[in-house]
Amino acid sequence: MTDTRWAWPTEEIINAARQGDPRAIAILLDGSHAHVNRFARTLCSTPEDAEEATQEALIVLYQKIGTLRAAAALASWMFQIVRHECIRRSRLALRGPIPSSAGEHSVEDLALARLEVEQIVESIAALPADQRAVLVLRDIQGLSGKATAQTLGLSRAAMKSRLHRGREALRAQLKMSSAPAVCANTDHD
Numbered sequence: 001m002t003d004t005r006w007a008w009p010t011e012e013i014i015n016a017a018r019q020g021d022p023r024a025i026a027i028l029l030d031g032s033h034a035h036v037n038r039f040a041r042t043l044c045s046t047p048e049d050a051e052e053a054t055q056e057a058l059i060v061l062y063q064k065i066g067t068l069r070a071a072a073a074l075a076s077w078m079f080q081i082v083r084h085e086c087i088r089r090s091r092l093a094l095r096g097p098i099p100s101s102a103g104e105h106s107v108e109d110l111a112l113a114r115l116e117v118e119q120i121v122e123s124i125a126a127l128p129a130d131q132r133a134v135l136v137l138r139d140i141q142g143l144s145g146k147a148t149a150q151t152l153g154l155s156r157a158a159m160k161s162r163l164h165r166g167r168e169a170l171r172a173q174l175k176m177s178s179a180p181a182v183c184a185n186t187d188h189d
Helices: 011-018 022-043 047-067 071-095 107-126 129-140 145-152 156-176
Strands: none
Touching: 011 022, 011 047, 011 071, 022 047, 022 071, 022 129, 047 071, 071 107, 071 129, 107 129, 107 156, 129 145, 129 156, 145 156
């Protein structure tokens, strides 16, 4: 029995939604929500921003599903939308007032944390698409190596190779930008 908790909606559902089938669109939105929200929570500074970014991504999905070129590109497309929204919200937060929930953190600490998140997000976005997809599913979404390979239609060896190259490229990019190394996870599941 296959664990479908981590599976995106099927290609059949995605294609039907692209053609405007209202039932397929509803299934697509429902089936994408958890993935998009999980990703947003890893990128946005606050749970509120993550929820707003999730909603924005789902609105864009609803409005523009017909423009999606290939069903296999859905996850990557959605993560791009969330990434842009989280960066936008991070930039707005840097300009706006600091929330009262800051507690014991200083204004400087919060600003630095937001800048680090933005650097990480931009560094992930700069990775080649094949490496970015594996890294996001494996390290950010927390999928197992087997589930990541299956989701992307890759062999385990190809998935591991792309993941390794993606992690190395991300480490190098973050080192150049003086951000802390966040990809110390070296398990090869």
